Amino acid sequence: MQEESAGDEEVWAKVLCECYGVDLAHTGPVLIGTETLSRRVRLSDGRRVLVRQYRAMADLERIRAAWEMSELCRVARVPVPRAWRSWDGEVLTSFADAAWVVSEEALGRVVTEPMTVARAQHIGLMLGRMHRALVACPPPAHGRPARWHTADAESAAACSELLLIRAAAQHNLRLDQLNAQLDQRRRDLRTHVPRLRAGLPGDLVAHAAHGDFTRTNLLAQEDLITAILGFHGEVCVLAWELGRAAFDPRTVANSPSWMRFALRLIGAYRAENPGLPLADLRACARIALLDLLFSFDGATTGGHRRFVRTDADARQRWAECQITIRRLLASLDDLESALVAVGRGS
Structure with a gap:
């Protein structure tokens, strides 16, 4: 607007x-x-x-x-x-x-580069403090749609076919590459979604939360978060919001230290909000992976959404998400073991 x-x-x-x-x-x-x-x-x-x-x-x-x-x-x-x-x-x-x-x-700016240890810790502290404060908030009337939890994997796979048709109509110069990426996404949805969902806790904690706590809604000066913007006013699964923050594709795709940054963020979150059950904390990486598998943001240009403003932003967002999915799939067992250790304070 x-x-x-x-x-x-x-x-x-x-x-x-x-x-x-x-x-x-x-x-x-x-x-x-x-x-x-x-x-x-x-x-x-x-x-x-x-x-x-x-x-x-x-x-x-x-x-x-x-x-x-x-x-x-x-x-x-x-x-x-x-x-x-x-x-x-x-x-x-x-x-x-x-x-x-x-x-x-x-004051501050939207950070476009990967996280640092200090920034990751401050993000985790602020998110944990926010979740702890919002326990007292009356439940909003709206709930955040949880496609990662409930959407049909076959329907999402079919959506990828429609995206390829749209890309062809746009005369996308990277059509062959996109075709290969969407083919990989279809295989991932069919292969991994059932087992990833089977490992989720049965009763994930949800209450009032930000709803879009992502890099683009955080302002920073150096490594300090100076402002959190863009509240949606929704009921959210807390582990979903934590996982999206910790496994930000900009950091996972571009930093060799992404896992260390994620664990520092989650450890700082735990210090501020120890009430989140250990099972939910352990599940946040799995939920972040599921969320990415059901997202096609940036696959085609035009009609940009919350993460992107230009075609170049869209392409970068899409490419980073592909790398993040592969890295989370390859590291999930190690990550979840590390998250249990973080949750237990060891």
Whole structure:
């Protein structure tokens, strides 16, 4: 929703003045999110904020729950930008046939390189602290779809055929390579999904969680996480969210030390959230692998999703996921033994 026609500067100035009692001095667009038109705003008193305008079709109750959840995490010392409340006391306020949120500007940048030990540890600490804080959150109305747990492997294999047809229609120059990769994915889905699922705990812990705790929603300065963005306001399996963070494809595919970084992240998580059962902790690598097997993000160009913004990003994302799947498959037994040791503090 990054279109200037979604609202002019006069409307933005009126929102800030009439709903928050502050005056706009300057605005600039910023590319974050798929549901919002967002602008960085400098106020007349010199303060800087981020203003989000939500599209009319957005699920406002879900968005409100996500912002209230983020505020609960902020109070628990998780680095989340503070959302302002309007004169009516609302985080999500209505004005000019739209919904708006104003939050403090977050410092830092989205990190594009693989993790370091220090950054992995800080990510794990913040995720563990967040999960521990959100135990007290009323369960959101929405649950995160768990395709990795419930989707039919044959249907996912059939989806890969449709992707190949789309790639051919796009005159994809790497069609032969993509054909080989999708053929491998079909074999992986049919061969590995049943045994991977058979090794999952029967009752995985799920409660309110971020819902998209990935590299693209984390801002950092050096090795410190300075802001966590993009709460979805969903019930999630905690081991799924932990596994996605620990086995980030950017790191697994590009760093020879990926396993060490993942174990450091999970160890730090365990220190902050010791209540996650050992069986769930052990399963997080298996769940991350299943999640990747059912994901086709980046396989074709166009229609980019949350991880990618350009065709080059899509190709990189897809290539990194292929490498990550192979490395997790090859190392899963060793990983799960190491995770048990981490869980027991040994």
